[in-house]
Amino acid sequence: xIFPPTFYAQPTLVVARELLGARLVRVLxxxxxxxxxxxxxxxxxxxxxxxxxxxxxxxxxAVMFGPPGHAYVYFTxxxxxxxxVVTEREGFPAAVLMRAIxxxxxxxxxxxxxxxxxxxxxxxxxxxxxxxxxxxxxSLCDPASGLWIEAGIPVEDRDVLTGPRVGLYTVPEPWKSIxxxxxxxxxxx
DNA sequence: AGCACGATGCTCT
DNA sequence: GAGCATCGTGCTT
Numbered sequence: 243x244i245f246p247p248t249f250y251a252q253p254t255l256v257v258a259r260e261l262l263g264a265r266l267v268r269v270l271x272x273x274x275x276x277x278x279x280x281x282x283x284x285x286x287x288x289x290x291x292x293x294x295x296x297x298x299x300x301x302x303x304a305v306m307f308g309p310p311g312h313a314y315v316y317f318t319x320x321x322x323x324x325x326x327v328v329t330e331r332e333g334f335p336a337a338v339l340m341r342a343i344x345x346x347x348x349x350x351x352x353x354x355x356x357x358x359x360x361x362x363x364x365x366x367x368x369x370x371x372x373x374x375x376x377x378x379x380x381s382l383c384d385p386a387s388g389l390w391i392e393a394g395i396p397v398e399d400r401d402v403l404t405g406p407r408v409g410l411y412t413v414p415e416p417w418k419s420i421x422x423x424x425x426x427x428x429x430x431x
Numbered sequence: 432a433g434c435a436c437g438a439t440g441c442t443c444t
Numbered sequence: 445g446a447g448c449a450t451c452g453t454g455c456t457t
Contacts, residue, residue, distance in 0.1 A: 283449070285449075292449075293449090300442075300443070301443090302441085302442060302443085316441095316442095316449090317440080317441060317442090318440095318441080318442095318449070318450070319438085319439070319450050319451080320438070320441070320448090320450095321438070321439055321440075321450080321451085322450050322451075324449065324450085363450070363451070364449070364450070365450050365451065366450090366451075407449070408449070408450090409448085409449050409450070410449065411448090412448090413449095
């Protein structure tokens with residue numbers, strides 16, 4: 243079952259936690275690729291100085307201000323695409339960054355796309371699944387987009403680790419250290 | 432196993 | 445013009 247807009251409309255921390263164990267699906271050239279989400283991070287509102295929305299709405303971050311259940315895909319470091327899912331209500335900019343997956347469908351295609359390397363990083367994941375700027379703003383609740391999230395493997399609270407978000411070197415406290423990173427402790431099966 | 436570094440180009444000031 | 449929500453390599457312990 244594809245997660246509906248009501249799932250994404252929940253508080254961002256709830257969505258980030260609930261996405262652990264869920265199945266991220268990408269249909270690429272007619273082939274279904276999928277991975278279990280094992281790491282995600284929350285970015286919540288203009289108050290959050292680690293969030294792209296901190297300085298208000300811009301051309302790049304506009305999708306985050308839109309309705310929940312859409313993909314916010316942006317380009318960084320001159321070569322990497324990042325995939326986020328937009329959360330909360332329209333007008334409130336928030337999203338969850340997809341940071342790592344465990345491949346479960348189309349593993350051969352994924353391995354080829356990654357040249358055999360891992361899928362445990364936000365840019366590794368987008369490369370593995372063929373996610374790029376063409377998907378910025380698409381609905382995650384309409385299979386026609388070729389990108390959505392389904393129920394996967396239940397993850398117990400005891401298997402969840404939280405901690406500071408990664409890569410926010412110049413972000414001031416408390417945002418730099420706030421524990422809005424979620425990941426599963428050990429490999430799922 | 433860990434750290435330093437260079438690659439590379441778009442966005443916003 | 446500065447600063448990136450990173451990755452892979454190569455070198456040091």
